[in-house]
Amino acid sequence: MMPTVVEVQELTKRYGSFTAVDRVSFEVGRGEIFGYLGANGAGKSTTIKMLCGLAAPTSGRASVAGADIAREPERVKRSIGYMSQRFSLYLDLTVEENLRFFAGAYGLGGARRDRRVQAALELAGLTDRRGTLTSALPGGVRQRLALGSALLHEPPIVFLDEPTAGVDPEARRGFWRVIRDLASQGTTVFVTTHHLDEAEHCGRVGLMVDGKLVALDTPGGLKATHVPGALYAVELADSRKMRHELANWPGVVEVEPFGPRLHVRVQGELEDDGRLEHELKHHGHNDAVVSRVEPTLEDVFLALVGTGRQSKGAA
Numbered sequence: 001m002m003p004t005v006v007e008v009q010e011l012t013k014r015y016g017s018f019t020a021v022d023r024v025s026f027e028v029g030r031g032e033i034f035g036y037l038g039a040n041g042a043g044k045s046t047t048i049k050m051l052c053g054l055a056a057p058t059s060g061r062a063s064v065a066g067a068d069i070a071r072e073p074e075r076v077k078r079s080i081g082y083m084s085q086r087f088s089l090y091l092d093l094t095v096e097e098n099l100r101f102f103a104g105a106y107g108l109g110g111a112r113r114d115r116r117v118q119a120a121l122e123l124a125g126l127t128d129r130r131g132t133l134t135s136a137l138p139g140g141v142r143q144r145l146a147l148g149s150a151l152l153h154e155p156p157i158v159f160l161d162e163p164t165a166g167v168d169p170e171a172r173r174g175f176w177r178v179i180r181d182l183a184s185q186g187t188t189v190f191v192t193t194h195h196l197d198e199a200e201h202c203g204r205v206g207l208m209v210d211g212k213l214v215a216l217d218t219p220g221g222l223k224a225t226h227v228p229g230a231l232y233a234v235e236l237a238d239s240r241k242m243r244h245e246l247a248n249w250p251g252v253v254e255v256e257p258f259g260p261r262l263h264v265r266v267q268g269e270l271e272d273d274g275r276l277e278h279e280l281k282h283h284g285h286n287d288a289v290v291s292r293v294e295p296t297l298e299d300v301f302l303a304l305v306g307t308g309r310q311s312k313g314a315a
């Protein structure tokens with residue numbers, strides 16, 4: 001096991017009688033990309049604020065990069081990089097001016113400052129745009145710059161709270177390339193996102209529901225545990241009617257409409273290649289086209305949180 005960078009035990013945050021984070025425990029290792037998922041209000045930002053030394057826990061304990069968050073919050077703040085959900089760069093400064101400003105705020109000076117600003121420009125892929133006004137950068141590129149500035153003081157861990165919210169898919173891919181590079185060089189990345197496709201890039205994923213950590217595993221492990229069996233996409237002429245009929249077949253665990261097709265999850269003999277198609281044809285559905293699909297974290301989320309909860313929030 002890699003050395004532990006974050007250790008959290010029964011961490012709890014209450015606001016009055018409301019519990020925003022409820023006895024959460026986990027560890028994060030060096031160089032790990034740890035994804036922290038959950039609906040609006042699930043307690044993600046509150047956890048991050050505690051781990052960054054910005055909010056005191058009500059109970060429980062945690063250490064980050066060797067510092068205790070309750071007893072040594074100042075040491076925690078110096079040891080981490082943090083990109084808040086509402087992080088804003090100075091839009092009227094150029095890329096390089098922003099980096100120099102934040103380097104100064106971190107207490108970097110002289111040759112180290114120059115070296116770190118250069119490194120941040122390279123990390124963000126902005127060496128050629130160092131003189132560009134930040135306001136002229138597209139959202140995704142701005143987020144890479146924000147990430148670069150959160151890393152100027154070379155922290156062993158960086159907390160990114162929804163760094164890709166409102167960023168287009170192409171720019172999101174670029175942002176995640178940077179995250180993977182960072183982690184491969186040994187920086188620990190703690191990241192929240194509402195984009196479940198992004199969570200596939202994480203080494204492990206924790207899922208928060210109403211302040212509680214309800215699942216924690218690798219993306220593959222979460223799928224195996226929470227979406228067991230085999231998943232098939234089924235194309236049929238009368239899929240509406242078949243949705244209900246199929247749901248009653250022995251071995252069929254779940255049937256969900258998925259665009260014009262049905263996603264059918266099966267367990268037991270129906271998992272075998274070709275078996276479901278054979279059975280459908282045997283029942284007179286000669287037009288049935290069946291193909292195996294890999295479950296996604298979306299399926300895991302639905303299995304754990306329930307249909308519609310993700311968009312409705314954690315009410």
Ligand SMILES: Nc1ncnc2c1ncn2[C@@H]1O[C@H](COP(=O)(O)OP(=O)(O)OP(=O)(O)O)[C@@H](O)[C@H]1O
Pocket residue numbers: 015020038039040041042043044045046047085
């Ligand atoms: N300072 C505060 N005082 C009172 N309640 C708060 C405070 N900060 C957060 N909360 C509440 O705690 C809960 C968790 O909020 P938090 O911001 O951690 O959620 P989140 O998972 O980050 O959600 P989102 O995805 O919307 O960013 C919410 O119900 C929120 O309203």
Ligand SMILES: [Mg+2]
Pocket residue numbers: 044045046085161
């Ligand atoms: Mg949040």
